[in-house]
Amino acid sequence: MGITIDGKNFAKEIEQRLINEINDFRQEAGRPPGLAVIRVGDDPASGVYVKNKGKACERVGINNFNIHLDSNISENDLKNQIIKLNNDESVDGILLQLPLPFKFDKNHFLNIISPDKDADGLHPLNLGKLIKGDFGPRSCTPAGVLALLKNNHIKIAGKKAVVIGRSILVGRPMAIILESENATVTICHSHTRKLEDETKNADILVVAAGKPDLIDAELVKKNAVVIDVGIHRIPILNEVTKETTYRLCGDVKFDDVLTKASAITPVPGGVGPMTVSMLLVNTVSLWQSHCGLPSTIRDLLP
Ligand code: NAD
Secondary structure, eight states, rough: OEEEEEEHHHHHHHHHHHHHHHHHHHHHTTTTOOOOEEESSSOHHHHHHHHHHHHHHHHHTTTTEEEETTTTHHHHHHHHHHHHHOOTOOOEEEEEEOOOTTOOOHHHHHHOOOGBBBSSSSSSSHHHHHHHHHHOOOOOOHHHHHHHHHTOOOOOOOEEEEEEEEOOOTTHHHHHHHHHTOOOOEOOOOSOOOHHHHHHTTEEEESSOOOOOOOOGGGOTTOOOEEEOOOEEOOOOOOOTEEEEEEEESSHHHHHHTOSSSSEESSOOOOOOHHHHHHHHHHHHHHHHHHTTTOOOGGOOO
């Protein structure tokens, strides 16, 4: 039976460290860190994520500027809103909540965010820095996964790591980060012919396919470390009361895989809280750089 990797408590520890950093340096900086989150339209899941990010900012002492724009906003107005935040000295980090309404090209708008306010680490310059190994804001979810692995003393160097998913948000930066930590990395995606041939060889398996319960114990090597990035809200209709309740699950069948893996992240309470933490870490790190403060939290970022 494997151990459950606790993301929730580790996220709390990171928050406490950020609270201390902000308290220690706020006076010298002359202002607290600031994060602006732009939400366009009314996607309900985005509403929940934005609210959680706002609460997390409040907990650690980051000024949170929530900008909620109508889905009918013009491309030009959205662009001008981002430029305004780029020029606002009280804002250290800008996050454009995805998905954007269909008519917008997300890459176009992500590229307008100033690279030194890129709280999500998705600007091409910062992705380039990641590839080169230069310090910069990092994609929050993969950075959170690495921090979790390290905090649980999971050896990465020399291991075989398999990442399922190749999105710019999760899979690709995750693979680069693991390779930088000296793992031998394979990326699987929707065109991978025999997924099990790859996953069964993985010492570390990171699953970010966005497919509920895709991975069961059969697909996992004995004693592997399994990181479940997926998150799904599955509706369950009660036939008698006709009420709908929801079950949260990941891409991995947790109970099944727990019997075979040496360690596994739960959903909820695994990668999710770490993603929010890393957003805070990126923002505080950008604040330190903007205010000429010492860079004291580099160890938390890959
Ligand atoms: P995405 O849809 O952009 O990418 C999914 C990737 O998985 C694609 O590269 C696709 O090729 C691959 N894929 C899909 N089905 C596959 C299959 N059967 N076999 C192999 N590969 C397959 O999604 P994303 O943005 O990378 O997110 C992935 C999941 O992670 C989603 O469930 C998302 O909600 C979740 N997520 C969670 C967090 C968090 O904080 N926990 C953060 C970001 C994303």
